Amino acid sequence: MSKVKYKFHLGIPPREDVYKTIRGSAKWLAMRYWDGKKWWRVDMNRDSDKPEFLWPKNSITPKPKFKDWQIARGYRFYLGNINDGQDKIQWGEPYTEYTDREITSFLVDQDVLPSDWREKYQEQMRNQKEMK
Numbered sequence: 123m124s125k126v127k128y129k130f131h132l133g134i135p136p137r138e139d140v141y142k143t144i145r146g147s148a149k150w151l152a153m154r155y156w157d158g159k160k161w162w163r164v165d166m167n168r169d170s171d172k173p174e175f176l177w178p179k180n181s182i183t184p185k186p187k188f189k190d191w192q193i194a195r196g197y198r199f200y201l202g203n204i205n206d207g208q209d210k211i212q213w214g215e216p217y218t219e220y221t222d223r224e225i226t227s228f229l230v231d232q233d234v235l236p237s238d239w240r241e242k243y244q245e246q247m248r249n250q251k252e253m254k
Contacts, residue, residue, distance in 0.1 A: 124224055128214030140164055140183040141213040153183060154211065155201055161211050163202035168195060175199040182216065 128142055128151075135141055135156045143154045143161070153164040155175070164175065166186070177185040177199065188197055204211075220228070229235040236242050 124218050124220045126216050127219050128216055130212040130214050132212050135213045139178050140181050142183055142216070143214060144212050145207050146210045151214070153186075154204070154213075156213065161204050161208055163204055165200055165202045166192070166197055167200065168197055172200040172202075175201050 130144055138156055138158045140153055140155050142151045144151060155162040155164050166188075175198075226235065226239075230237050230239065
């Protein structure tokens, strides 16, 4: 099954939104909100002192789903301040990485590979291996 991966960029993202981000050379992904001026942490908690963060419509980052127990306990999203390292935050541009099976199916559908590709190339590969 295909996976979503990210190409990371320093600098200003294209729009105000929630992005998967890394800071510096870290490998740990975090959701952060870019408001057009600065980055904010996106947290999930029952903290009633902070205003609720409403997830942007058509966001580049899908909204995480709350678990039943989190819903029952009143969990919600809110934004937390990031004091240090704003200039080190890299935002992720998502792309899909397909599996070998998905690529092969695509090539068969596009008539690049014949539908009997497994059998078709067997003899040619055996001959090539014998020549080495």
